[in-house]
Every structure is written in structure tokens, then in C-alpha cells.
Amino acid sequence: MSGATAKLLARRQFFRSAWPTARREPYRCFSSSIQNAQQQNTSPPPGQDAPKTTHFxxxxxxxxLKEQKVGAVFSSVASxxxxxxxxxSLGIHRLWKDHFVRNLNPGSNPLTFPSPMAQGWxxxxxxxxxxxxxxxxxxxxSNINNDVHTxxxxxxxxxxxxAEGRKRALETPYARSPRLTFMEANAEDLTTVPDNTVDLYTVAFGIRNFTNKDAALREAFRVLKPGGVFACLEFSKVNNSLFDALYKHWSFGAIPLIGQLVAGDRDSYQYLVESIERFPSQTEFRDMIKDAGFLVPxxxxxxxxxxxxAIHKGVKPIEKRN
Ligand SMILES: C[S@@+](CC[C@H](N)C(=O)[O-])C[C@H]1O[C@@H](n2cnc3c(N)ncnc32)[C@H](O)[C@@H]1O
Known part of the structure; x- marks a missing residue:
């Protein structure tokens, strides 16, 4: 554990003990499933191995328990x-997302994409x-590449x-278009998506919430066509220590407070900032992508x-033909 993480943990422990549960409870908007999940006994019956653990x-x-607890967080924050x-993010997430999409250039010339362009991506x-x-x-x-098939x-x-996504789609030209579909699925098990069928797999601010990130990367690799691209936009590690201290001050100080004041839900936003801290560094995540079989540009x-x-990318290798 890094020194900064240990300090944050200590600060959180202090905050929790200094602010009795009874006073915190009125601000708790977690669905009961989180509390149920916390109350479940995780110790193994005698003679059995301890259950595998992960971070929440x-x-x-x-x-x-992780899937259930993450589910409760996002059900609570959805609206x-x-x-x-x-x-x-002071609106900055919009700039990152714009950059992410511009950089991937969907619907452009399929240099790395084996599918005929007439079909779109x-x-x-x-x-x-x-x-x-x-x-x-x-x-x-549609607007930049004049491609109406992607x-x-x-x-x-x-x-x-x-459900929030479907509601928002009604305000777009894609509401009833076959170009946009919604699917309930766990990234770690995409059984309904056949092998080698996807041109571009994107995941933005999602993967840090997965229980088994390696399993999700393996599924990404399986569903992508040879030459297809895995692209991930996720919170990462700040390079400059002074900027990092300022950023942590903002994220741990302000974000749970804004969550409490605006959404009536401090704990979900506390989880979100903690999950950012827990996510692997740029190099560690790059190596996980490589381990799943991707070539990394x-x-x-x-x-x-x-x-x-940070934006991470991997390309599924095109098999050599003899
Ligand atoms: C922070 S939101 C990101 C939403 C969107 N990509 C964006 O950038 O605004 C994280 C999303 O990951 C989803 N999620 C968490 N675990 C998942 C899993 N195992 N499989 C699929 N989605 C998952 C959550 O339900 C939530 O909608």
C-alpha cells in the first residue's frame, strides 16, 4: 500500500470513528442490498478454504459479493x-470522452478492420x-465520416x-434506429456475443468496477475480430506528486460531499473515489492487456x-496465413 493510500485510509477511519453511525445514517441512500451484502457471513465453514477476496x-x-455491491452503487447513482x-469532473469528462471518440475515429477507413466498409463498424x-x-x-x-452503417x-x-441510457437515447436521432441497441450483460461473461464479431470494443470508466478484470479482457479478446481494437478510457495515476496531492484533496474531500449534497448518497461516491485509487497504474494495466493476448501500440x-x-489500447493480432 502506498503512503498516500495509507494516509487516506487512516483519514477515513478517523472520519468514520469521529462521526457516529447514527449521525451518518440519514445520509445513507444505499439500497438495502448493499447492507445485506455487508451483513452476509464471509467466513468459510470448517474444513473449507477461505473465499477468494477482492477490493470494493x-x-x-x-x-x-462484489457484483452485488457494485450493482447497488450504480442503481443508487443512476438517475x-x-x-x-x-x-x-467540472465538465472535463466530456472533453476526455470527445477526445477518446475522435481518436478512435469510428466509421473511418478500415485500415485495421477486415470488414467491408459498406457494413460500417x-x-x-x-x-x-x-x-x-x-x-x-x-x-x-455520421457527421465526420458520413457513415450511416456503423x-x-x-x-x-x-x-x-x-434504463437511463434508453431514456436519453429518445433525445437522439438513434432512438428507434437499428444502429443503437442496449443489452444487459456482464463484461466478464459475454456468452451472447459470438467470437470474432466486433470491430471496436470500448469501455469507459467501467473496468475498475469489474470483479475479474482479466476475465473481462479475455472476453474482449474473444469477441473482437482479428485486427479489431480494444480501447479503454479509465481513471489512472497522476504523474506529478504536487498535482496528485491537489487532485486527491479534491476527489476525497469534495466528491463524496457533492454526492451527499446533490444526490443524497455519500457512500456511493466514496466508493467511486476509492475504486479510482485501487485501479492499477498505467504500466500494470498495459501489461494486463498484453497478457490477454493483445498487441499494444x-x-x-x-x-x-x-x-x-488514461486511454489504453490493444489490437487483436491478425493470424498469419501460410
Ligand atoms: C462509471 S459508469 C460508466 C458509464 C459510461 N461508460 C460512462 O463513461 O459514462 C460504470 C458502469 O459500469 C457498469 N458495470 C460495472 N460492472 C460491470 C460488469 N461486470 N459488466 C458490465 N458493466 C459493468 C456499471 O453498471 C456502470 O454503468
């Missing part, structure tokens, strides 16, 4: 998610939530986030805003 923010929990994104936006990336992809393909499937494990990632976020 700064907590260590049984792997089997305020877009407003909160603007407030928490088949894009799978995993953990697509309220559709921010999907709408941008379709706008870019299509996006927004896949997310959480029906409440998908250049150093493998691009830092955004000093490393607050």
Missing part, C-alpha cells in the same frame, strides 16, 4: 449519474451505462443505468490531464 474501494470483500459526472460499448460513448460514436461516424451495442450489467496508453485519466 478500500474494503476487502469476498469476490462473490443523478450524468449531472454528478459534470459536477465532479460493429462497436461494443461495454459498461456503457447512460450511453455517453455510444451517442458520441454514432455522431462521429452501429453500437451498449452493454451494461445494471438495468437501472441502461507504442507505449500502450495516452495520459489525459496529467494522468488523472
Amino acid at each position: 474501494g478500500f474494503e476487502t470483500i469476498a469476490e462473490a 443523478s449519474y450524468d449531472t454528478m459526472n459534470d459536477l465532479m 460493429n462497436i461494443l460499448d461495454i459498461a456503457g451505462g447512460t450511453g455517453d460513448i455510444a451517442f458520441r460514436m454514432l455522431d462521429h461516424a 452501429r453500437v451495442t451498449v452493454a451494461d450489467i445494471n438495468p437501472d443505468m441502461l 507504442g507505449k500502450g496508453w495516452e495520459d489525459l490531464t496529467g494522468g488523472i485519466a
